[in-house]
Amino acid sequence: MKRALLPLVAAALALSSCGPAATAAENVVAAPAAKRTANERSGLKTAVFAGGCFWGVEGVFSHVKGVKSAVSGYHGGNAATATYKQTNTGVTGHAEAVLVRYDPKVVRYDQLLRIFFSVVADPTLHNRQGPDRGSQYRAALVPLSAEQRAVAAAYLKQMQASGKWSRPIVTKIERYRKFYKAEGYHQDFMIRNPHHAYIRRWDKPKVAALKRLYPSHYRPTFVRN
Template identity: 80%
Template sequence: MKRHFLAAMVPLAIASAIVIPAYSQSAAALERPVAAPAAKRFANEGNGLKTAVFAGGCFWGVEAVFSHVKGVKSAVSGYHGGNAATATYEKTNTGVTGHAEAVRVVYDPKIVRYDQLLQIFFSVTADPTLRNRQGPDRGSQYRAALVPLSAEQRKVAAAYLKQMQASGKWSSPIVTEIEAYKKFYKAETYHQDFMVKNPRHGYIVRWDKPKVAALKAMYPSHYRSTFIRN
C-alpha cells in the first residue's frame, strides 16, 4: 500500500495504517526510463499559464520530476476524483475511494508545451503499460492517468496515447487512460515538496531520485536544477 514513512513525520493514526511494500527486482525493472517519442501533434494553447493534472503512481515522484522542469511554475500533490469526504491520505490508501494520487501542474506553454510534458511524464515518471500500479505501489489510487483541463489538452493527450501505442517503445499494450476532470483536492502539507524536504528518505532515494536523474540525462534542455517549491 504505502511506504517507509517515519512515524514522527505524520500523525500517529496515519502512520499506524501504513503498510511497507515488498520491493522486488520485478518492481525495480518497471522503473527503468523509456525514451518516449516526441509528439507529432504539438499543443497550441496560446498565451498565459496553463494547468493540467497527471496521475502516475506515488505523487512524490511525479511532483519531484515536474518541479525540476523549466517552465513549470508549480507542482502540487493531491487527490483527483472521488469526493471531498474521502480526499485524505488515510482514506485514499484503501484504494476504494475512486481517487488517484495526482499532481496539478501549472506551466508556461511558451517555455514547455503540454505535449512535451507528456513525453517527459511517460519517459521518466510513469509506465503506461501498468494498470492500477506503479513501481512498488499497488491499488487503483496508484493508476497512471491523464486529466486534461481543456479541449486542446484532451486532443493532444488522445493523439499522443495513440502514437505511443504505435511506436513500439513498449512491449505491452498502453493502458493509461484519459480521465474527465472532476475535482482536485490538495494533499496534506507533509506531502508537499516531499523530496526536497526529505532527500534521504528511503523511498525517495530508491524510487524518485532516479527519476529526476533520468530527467536531467534525457532532457537536459528542459531540466532545471532548482526545485520549485509550492
C-alpha cells in the same frame, strides 16, 4: 509499498536514513516526440497527471523548466474521502495526482506528456506503479482543456503504435472532476526529505533520468509550492 512506509508522517520521517540509493530509474523509456504538438495560447496553463506515488510525479515536474508549481493531491473521488488515510484504502475512486501549472511558451503540454511517460509513469501498468499497488496509484491523464484532451488522445495512440513499449498502453484519459490538495507534509516532499528511503530508491533516479534524457528541459533548482 509507500503506504507501508508512511502510515503516518512521523513514521515516514523516521525511515529517512533507511534503504539503499538506486542507481537508475526503472522502466525509463525515451518516449517519442509528439506528432500532434500543443497549440496553447499565452498565459499559465494547468493540467493534472496521475502516475503512482505523487512524491515522484511532483519531484520530476518541479525540476522542469517552465513549470511554475506542482501540487500533490487527490483526483477522482469526493471531498469527504480526499485524505491520505482514506485514499490508501483504494476504494475512494481517488488517484494520487499532481496539479501542474506551466508556461506553454517554455514547455508545451505535449512535451510534459513526453517527459511524464519517459521517466515518471509506466503506461503499461494497470492500477500500480513502482512498488505501489491499488487504483489510487493508477496512471492517468486529466486534461483541463479541449486542446490538452486532443493532444493527450493523439499521443496515447502514437505511443501505442511506436513500438517503444513491449506491452499494451493502458493509461487512460480521465474527465476532470475536482482536485483536492494533499496534506501539507506531502507538499515539496522530495526537496524536504532528500534522504527518505522511498525518495532515494524510487524518485531521485527519475529526476536523474530527466536530466539525462531531456537536458534542455531540466532545471537544477526545485520549484516549491
